[in-house]
Amino acid sequence: MWWWGIRSGDGYERTCPGSRIAENRPFLKAREQEETHMNSFSEDEVEHFKENGFVVKHDVVDRDLLEPAVEKFWDEMELDRDDPASWSGGGRKGNLPCSQDPVVRATLLDTPLQDMCEELVGKDTLQINNYTFAKPVxxxxxxxxxxxxxEHGHLDGHGLVDGSVQPFTIAVTVNMAEVKPKGGGFTVWPGTHKRVHEYFRNHSILNGLKSLQDEQGNWDSLPEAVENPGPPGTVTFWHNKMMHSAGNNCRPDIRMACVSRFSRKNLIDTQFEMYEDMWEDWAI
Incomplete structure (x- = not known):
């Protein structure tokens, strides 16, 4: 399985999962407590997720589910669908109200997304943290x-203004319609999940990443950002400590995507635990 990514050049960059990982990669290790059988992810994809904090899969969500959801986007973006010139600058901002619509929720509930996430985290370990945030760019x-x-990304659920956290374990971003390169695709900074995990081993998650960022939220020496375009039904699976952002949309089309997050059923009891091995309680 190949994943499409775009760095700073033009067009799609076709890269094999794990191609940025050292050649002598270890095989997928089995946990002592259970033998995990990977159906959806190859060994290279698992290693890519561990090394980079994300992995991209195509054709995960059926287009018969996506098309009605796209109609809901149009119902609520407050734009003239027949006047593309009016789309620049956008309509309704933030998460659209249709995030809670059954048609949009079906792109999560009537798909294998939770089962696929549990192949990485552990069978029967997850619950839905939030439903399908409908996010146009x-x-x-x-x-x-x-x-x-x-210029920089953000980390979900940590160091909130009220001093609380909204932790989760793994998230998915689903392209509801085609997202072309440089078209606002979900963007990640590979490997930042490891840096953030190590940071929180010595700092409270309640304070976020303040000492790693300047007043504008910029980090020093971030890796090169990777945008994840792709056809409808493309899904980016990403770690909870991954720095991420929506990309800048320099295409004429509206980027339509949904973001859903899953948390461990016992996360309320374990949210402050930071293992030396960040994969200690995962199935990979």
């Missing part, structure tokens, strides 16, 4: 030649 009005990656 509107055209900026710039051309692909003017595209630049986001």
């Amino acid at each position: 509107y055209p900026t009005g710039k051309t692909p030649d003017e595209w630049e990656p986001p």
